[in-house]
Amino acid sequence: MALIDVSGLCKTYVMGEVKLNALCGVTTSIQRGEFISIMGPSGSGKSTFMNIIGCLDTPTEGSYRLDGIDVRGLSRDQLAEVRNKKIGFVFQGFNLLPRTSAIENVELPLIYSAVSGKERFERAMEALRVVGLQDRSHHMPNQLSGGQQQRVAIARALVNRAPIILADEPTGNLDTKTSNEIMELLVTLNQDSGITIVIVTHEADIAEYSKRKIRFLDGRIVSGN
Amino acid sequence: MTMIDIPSTIRISLRAIRVNKMRSALTMLGIIIGVGAVITMISVGSGARQRISEQISSMGSNLIMILSGATTQGGIRMGTGTQPTLTLGDAQAIQRECPAVQYSAPTHGGTAQVIFGNQNWSTAVTGTTPEMLYVREWQLTEGRNFTNDDIRSAAKVCLLGKTVVENLFGGIDPLGQVIRIKKVPFTVIGVLESKGQSPTGQDQDDVIYIPVTTSQKKIFGTPFAGSVRMIMVKAKSAEDLPLAENQITELLRQRHRIGPRQENDFTVRNLTQMMEAQEQSAKVMTMLLAAIASVSLLVGGIGIMNIMLVSVTERTREIGIRMAVGAKTWDIRLQFIIEALTLSIIGGIVGIIIGIGTSELISSTSGWNTLVSPFSVILAFGFSVLVGVFFGFYPAYKASMLKPIDALRYE
Numbered sequence A: 001m002a003l004i005d006v007s008g009l010c011k012t013y014v015m016g017e018v019k020l021n022a023l024c025g026v027t028t029s030i031q032r033g034e035f036i037s038i039m040g041p042s043g044s045g046k047s048t049f050m051n052i053i054g055c056l057d058t059p060t061e062g063s064y065r066l067d068g069i070d071v072r073g074l075s076r077d078q079l080a081e082v083r084n085k086k087i088g089f090v091f092q093g094f095n096l097l098p099r100t101s102a103i104e105n106v107e108l109p110l111i112y113s114a115v116s117g118k119e120r121f122e123r124a125m126e127a128l129r130v131v132g133l134q135d136r137s138h139h140m141p142n143q144l145s146g147g148q149q150q151r152v153a154i155a156r157a158l159v160n161r162a163p164i165i166l167a168d169e170p171t172g173n174l175d176t177k178t179s180n181e182i183m184e185l186l187v188t189l190n191q192d193s194g195i196t197i198v199i200v201t202h203e204a205d206i207a208e209y210s211k212r213k214i215r216f217l218d219g220r221i222v223s224g225n
Numbered sequence B: 001m002t003m004i005d006i007p008s009t010i011r012i013s014l015r016a017i018r019v020n021k022m023r024s025a026l027t028m029l030g031i032i033i034g035v036g037a038v039i040t041m042i043s044v045g046s047g048a049r050q051r052i053s054e055q056i057s058s059m060g061s062n063l064i065m066i067l068s069g070a071t072t073q074g075g076i077r078m079g080t081g082t083q084p085t086l087t088l089g090d091a092q093a094i095q096r097e098c099p100a101v102q103y104s105a106p107t108h109g110g111t112a113q114v115i116f117g118n119q120n121w122s123t124a125v126t127g128t129t130p131e132m133l134y135v136r137e138w139q140l141t142e143g144r145n146f147t148n149d150d151i152r153s154a155a156k157v158c159l160l161g162k163t164v165v166e167n168l169f170g171g172i173d174p175l176g177q178v179i180r181i182k183k184v185p186f187t188v189i190g191v192l193e194s195k196g197q198s199p200t201g202q203d204q205d206d207v208i209y210i211p212v213t214t215s216q217k218k219i220f221g222t223p224f225a226g227s228v229r230m231i232m233v234k235a236k237s238a239e240d241l242p243l244a245e246n247q248i249t250e251l252l253r254q255r256h257r258i259g260p261r262q263e264n265d266f267t268v269r270n271l272t273q274m275m276e277a278q279e280q281s282a283k284v285m286t287m288l289l290a291a292i293a294s295v296s297l298l299v300g301g302i303g304i305m306n307i308m309l310v311s312v313t314e315r316t317r318e319i320g321i322r323m324a325v326g327a328k329t330w331d332i333r334l335q336f337i338i339e340a341l342t343l344s345i346i347g348g349i350v351g352i353i354i355g356i357g358t359s360e361l362i363s364s365t366s367g368w369n370t371l372v373s374p375f376s377v378i379l380a381f382g383f384s385v386l387v388g389v390f391f392g393f394y395p396a397y398k399a400s401m402l403k404p405i406d407a408l409r410y411e
Helices: A046-053 A076-086 A102-111 A117-130 A146-158 A176-193 B006-019 B021-059 B088-097 B131-135 B148-152 B162-169 B212-219 B241-255 B271-314 B316-324 B329-366 B374-400 B404-409
Strands: A004-015 A018-030 A035-039 A061-066 A087-090 A164-168 A196-200 A212-217 A220-223 B063-068 B101-116 B119-128 B140-143 B157-160 B178-181 B184-192 B207-211 B230-235 B266-270
Touching (some): A018 A220, A035 A046, A046 A164, A076 B316, A076 B329, A087 A146, A102 A117, A102 A146, A117 A146, A146 A176, A176 A196, B006 B021, B021 B374, B063 B241, B088 B212, B088 B230, B088 B241, B101 B212, B101 B241, B119 B162, B119 B212, B148 B212, B157 B162, B162 B184, B162 B207, B184 B207, B207 B212, B230 B241, B241 B266, B266 B271, B271 B316, B271 B329, B271 B374
Parallel strands (some): A035 A196, A087 A164, A164 A196, B157 B184
Antiparallel strands (some): A212 A220, B063 B230, B063 B266, B101 B119, B101 B178, B140 B184, B178 B184
């Protein structure tokens, strides 16, 4: 069974009189353990697709099954729980809580799944060790470099043992060297831990790290299915 | 559904407050002033009330005053006391024949110059009977009360109020000394304990009591034999007051031979009722003050809402991050409610301390009575907590209803 299975996915934004189809009839499936990059020019619908897959947004039409769960029709809180248990997010702008130490940022998903304090700390430390930041656990985000901040974000995505990591332009704010380090870390996670990784990027050399590329154009998948 | 982790939520909220020290302090200031004002105002109000009720009890309880007069002569209504109609006999008959009356004492007299040694003092000299001390519930600090023999023989003996003792005697023990009232020598047989101010602000201790007969015959004289100015009556109990009034009216109409269609030639006044009305007005004042102070508490609450709303907007991205990693509706709501609650609770506690301090300051600088009651503290604190929940909920609700993707994209 596919980890992610979408069919006929549509997302329509209504702006006054004009209807804008951000996504139109997208059907695809992603298997457990894949490393996929989603490419396409801006406005092609790749980010909308990611947001729907990440349960941050809801489709206007179509069905979506994530790890066997029919996501359509779930309540806000049920979606929150799905995000908490199944998905780790990595964003272009890192999206760490400001004035909050690295370890506390990493602990965040565990707080919302009611993991006890001691276990929370141990699991967060373990996740920081995986990304190589165990020595920076008490640094604030503004005391860390961009690459380090993105590593903290990856640790946060790992900490609740989610089977899938969704990374939206994870290297967009990083220099080439750091970008490659981050991508290598993601490759390692994919190969060693079998975590399914989906990244959105418009840089061809970043997409080269993936095994499969899905291209979007005007709200449709044009290749890679 | 997983459980909401309350301790972590509290920690998150406390951190948010700590991180924004200045903003949190300013928000709390509203609550601090509100709670402080409520406590101070209530303490001033209940202090005034306590003072009034102390004064009332210093007057003596269950008091009825009978004044002569209130007659109509040829269509012209005369004021009370203008027509002397009451007598010593009336006073004695009231105590003897009205079952609802416990004690009855007449007063007769006026103001006179009093001399001891080289000191002199002008004071109220009141002729009365031994019952007066029972009616007024007045104790002697030394010496003895009048006896019936003193009344019968119009003895030249007197009881002195505290103020008179202080002004005439300085440090000398007045007991057994001889003072002159209107040049007539009187032996001091007792000293009255201090009663302080009356509800109308008069010094109750500026008084000399002498036997009523002595006052009538030797000092002030009477328009007719045995006449007195006023009779003070103590009813057996508060419930007996209306009954006592009726019995007294009935008896005096009989004794004064007033026909069924004629008006009373005396006036009966229930003193206790008058005093209770005053106490009631002090109560109203307390409530009014508290209501005014509550407005500032309300304004403080709106301040909290204001800050929380700004905080929600400012932290939209943070809310988005939390939602993305799995925060549920109530996780977000609780976080903001607890933040608001913490601000209002800390503000409430500081406000209580400041309120108590301010009422202490008022009582020590202005000499007003203030009374910080546990009730007002609980009220103010409870209200501030309520304000926190109430005004914290809307911003919390607003935050929790954001779409995760919109919150994340917020710039």
